[in-house]
Amino acid sequence: xSRQRLTLVAAAILLILLGTLxxxxxxxxxxxxxxxxxxxxxxxxxxxxxxxxxxxxxxxLLGALASGLITVFVTADDIARLMPRNRLAATLIGALLGIIxxxxxxGVIPVxxxxxxxxxxxxxxxxFLLAAPVINPIVLASTYAAFGAGPVFWARIALTLVIxxxxxxxxxxxxxxxxxxxxxxxxxxxxxxxxxxxxxxxxRPGPATALQRAVxxxxxxxxxxxxxxxxxxxxxxxxxxxVPQQALIGIGSxxxxxxxxxxxxAFVLSVCSTVDAFLALNFVNTFTSxxxxxxxxxxxxxxxxxxxxxxxVFRRRVVxxxxxxxxxxxxxxxxxxxLNIAW
Amino acid sequence: xxxxxxxxxxxxxxxxxxxxxxxxxxxxxLTYYINQRxxxxxxxxxxxxxxxxxxxxxxLMTRTTVESPLGAAHGRVSxxxxxxxxxxxxxxxxxxxxxxxxxxxxxxxxxxxxxARAGAVAVNPRGxxxxxxxxxxxxxxxxxxxxALNGQSADVVGFVYRDARLAADQLYxxxxxxxxxxxxxxxxxxxxxxxxxxxxxxxxxIRVTGRFAAGAAGxxxxxxxxxxxxxxxxxxxxxxLLP
Numbered sequence: 107x108s109r110q111r112l113t114l115v116a117a118a119i120l121l122i123l124l125g126t127l128x129x130x131x132x133x134x135x136x137x138x139x140x141x142x143x144x145x146x147x148x149x150x151x152x153x154x155x156x157x158x159x160x161x162x163x164x165x166x167l168l169g170a171l172a173s174g175l176i177t178v179f180v181t182a183d184d185i186a187r188l189m190p191r192n193r194l195a196a197t198l199i200g201a202l203l204g205i206i207x208x209x210x211x212x213g214v215i216p217v218x219x220x221x222x223x224x225x226x227x228x229x230x231x232x233x234f235l236l237a238a239p240v241i242n243p244i245v246l247a248s249t250y251a252a253f254g255a256g257p258v259f260w261a262r263i264a265l266t267l268v269i270x271x272x273x274x275x276x277x278x279x280x281x282x283x284x285x286x287x288x289x290x291x292x293x294x295x296x297x298x299x300x301x302x303x304x305x306x307x308x309x310r311p312g313p314a315t316a317l318q319r320a321v322x323x324x325x326x327x328x329x330x331x332x333x334x335x336x337x338x339x340x341x342x343x344x345x346x347x348x349v350p351q352q353a354l355i356g357i358g359s360x361x362x363x364x365x366x367x368x369x370x371x372a373f374v375l376s377v378c379s380t381v382d383a384f385l386a387l388n389f390v391n392t393f394t395s396x397x398x399x400x401x402x403x404x405x406x407x408x409x410x411x412x413x414x415x416x417x418x419v420f421r422r423r424v425v426x427x428x429x430x431x432x433x434x435x436x437x438x439x440x441x442x443x444x445l446n447i448a449w
Numbered sequence: 450x451x452x453x454x455x456x457x458x459x460x461x462x463x464x465x466x467x468x469x470x471x472x473x474x475x476x477x478x479l480t481y482y483i484n485q486r487x488x489x490x491x492x493x494x495x496x497x498x499x500x501x502x503x504x505x506x507x508x509l510m511t512r513t514t515v516e517s518p519l520g521a522a523h524g525r526v527s528x529x530x531x532x533x534x535x536x537x538x539x540x541x542x543x544x545x546x547x548x549x550x551x552x553x554x555x556x557x558x559x560x561x562x563x564x565a566r567a568g569a570v571a572v573n574p575r576g577x578x579x580x581x582x583x584x585x586x587x588x589x590x591x592x593x594x595x596x597a598l599n600g601q602s603a604d605v606v607g608f609v610y611r612d613a614r615l616a617a618d619q620l621y622x623x624x625x626x627x628x629x630x631x632x633x634x635x636x637x638x639x640x641x642x643x644x645x646x647x648x649x650x651x652x653x654x655i656r657v658t659g660r661f662a663a664g665a666a667g668x669x670x671x672x673x674x675x676x677x678x679x680x681x682x683x684x685x686x687x688x689x690l691l692p
Contacts, residue, residue: 144544146552157482157631159537164490167497318504325501329459333530336537346632377633384628422676
C-alpha cells in the first residue's frame with residue numbers, strides 16, 4: 107500500500123471515529139455552551155435555518171450524485187436514442203420521469219441541468235423540472251397519507267402534469283440552450299452541439315475509476331448549487347422569523363385572496379415537497395380547497411429556495427418566465443376550483 | 450478546472466459538513482431540527498459528504514487531474530459561495546443546539562389560543578398510552594363545548610408559554626408539532642390554571658397533572674386544565690410532537 111493511500115485510510119478512519127465517538131465531549135470545548143449562547147431570536151433563526159438545510163441537503167446530495175452518474179455513464183447518444191423525436195411525446199416523458207427518478211425540488215435542478223447538457227430536449231427538461239417533485243413515488247405516498255385518494259390527491263397529480271407539460275411546450279419554442287441556461291451551465295461548445303466531453307467508449311475507464319469520477323463531478327455539482335440552496339434557506343428563514351404568519355392567514359376565506367395567500371405561503375415557506383401535504387393539512391379548515399390545491403401544485407415547482415437554485419442554472423429572464431407562468435397557472439387552477447367545485 | 454487550492458478548500462468544507470451531520474446524529478440533537486423519520490437521510494448525508502471529501506483528497510494526493518466535462522470555468526467557486534457553504538457547517542458545529550421554545554411561538558401563532566382549530570394538526574390520533582397535548586386538542590376539536598372535558602384527568606409535558614390574554618394564575622403548557630423540519634413547526638398548547646403559575650419561567654419544561662374544567666382565557670370560554678401538580682422536568686429527547 108502506498109503512503110498516500112495509507113494517509114487516506116487513516117483520514118477515513120479518523121473521520122468515522124470523530125463522527126461516531128466522543129464528539130459531544132468535544133463540543134463544549136468547540137462551542138463553549140455559554141460563550142456562543144445567542145439571543146433568542148438569533149437562536150431560533152439558527153435552528154430553523156439548520157433545520158431547512160439538514161432536511162434539504164441529503165436530497166441535493168442525491169441529486170448531485172445522480173447528476174455525476176449521468177455525466178459518467180450516460181452518453182448523449184443514449185439520450186438521442188431513447189427520447190422520442192416528437193415534441194409532445196418527449197415532454198410527456200419528461201413530466202413522468204420522476205416516477206422512475208424520484209427527486210424532490212432540491213435534487214431535480216442538477217439532474218435537469220446535466221440531462222439538458224447531454225441533449226435531453228429542453229421541453230422535456232422543463233416538464234421534468236416542474237413535475238418531478240410531485241410526480242414521484244415518495245411525494246405521491248405522502249399526499250395519499252395526508253389526504254387519501256380524494257379530490258385533493260387527484261387534483262394535485264392532474265394539475266401538476268398539465269402545468270408542467272404546458273410550460274414545457276412553451277419552452278420548446280425556444281431555439282437554443284444558450285438562451286435559456288447560464289453560460290457556466292453550458293457545455294464547452296455553448297449553443298452548439300450537445301456533445302459533452304465524456305471520453306469515447308474505447309478509452310472509458312474501469313468501473314472504480316468511473317465511480318470515483320462520478321463522485322468528483324457530484325462534489326463540483328454540490329458546490330455549484332449549494333450556495334443557492336443555502337442563500338434561499340437564509341431568506342426563507344428570515345421571512346419566517348420576521349413576517350408573522352397571521353398576516354397571510356387573515357385572508358384565508360376569499361375565493362381569490364385565499365389562493366394568492368397560499369401561493370405566497372408556499373413560496374415563502376420553501377417546505378420540501380415530500381412533506382408539504384402534511385403541512386397543507388393544517389390549513390384545510392381555514393383555507394378554501396382551491397387554495398390548498400394551488401399550494402400543493404405551486405410549492406414544489408417554485409419557492410424561495412428553488413428560485414435561487416434556478417438562478418444558478420438558468421438565465422434570469424428564464425427564471426422570471428418560469429415563476430410567472432407557474433404562478434399564473436396555479437392561480438387560475440385554484441380560482442377555477444373555488445368557483446366551480448367548492449360551491 | 451478548479452485550482453488545487455480550491456479543491457482543498459472544497460474537500461475541507463465537505464469534511465466539515467460530514468462532521469456537522471455526524472455530530473447532530475451522535476449527540477441526539479438531530480431531532481431538534483427534523484422529524485426523526487427522516488433521520489436516515491442525515492446518515493446518507495454523512496456518507497455522501499465523507500465520500501466526496503475523501504475522493505477530493507485522494508485526487509489531490511495522487512495528483513489525478515479532474516478534467517471537467519463542462520470546460521475550464523466549471524468547478525470554480527466564488528468566495529461568497531465558499532462562505533455560504535461554510536455557514537451551515539460553522540453554525541452547526543459552533544452554536545449550541547437548542548430546540549424551538551417559547552420565544553418562537555409569537556411569530557407563528559397558528560394553532561395556539563384557538564385550541565378548537567388545532568384538531569386539524571394531527572393526521573392520526575394515537576391509541577393507547579397517555580394523551581399528549583395534541584390528543585387533547587383533537588378531543589376539544591370534536592366538541593367545542595368548553596365544559597365537554599370537565600373532570601377528565603390529564604398528564605402532559607411541555608414548555609411554559611404566556612401571552613397577554615392570560616390571568617396571573619394561568620399559563621400555557623405548549624409544544625411544537627413537526628411534519629418535516631422546524632420550518633413547518635406549529636405551536637399547540639393547553640391552558641393551565643395554577644396558583645404556582647407566576648413562579649414558573651417561560652420556556653421552563655414542566656409536567657402538569659390535573660383535571661379539566663370550564664374556564665376562560667382573556668374572556669373567551671375555553672377548557673382549562675386545573676393543575677393538581679406541576680413538576681419541573683428535563684427537556685425531552687424528542688422536544689416536538691410528531692403527528
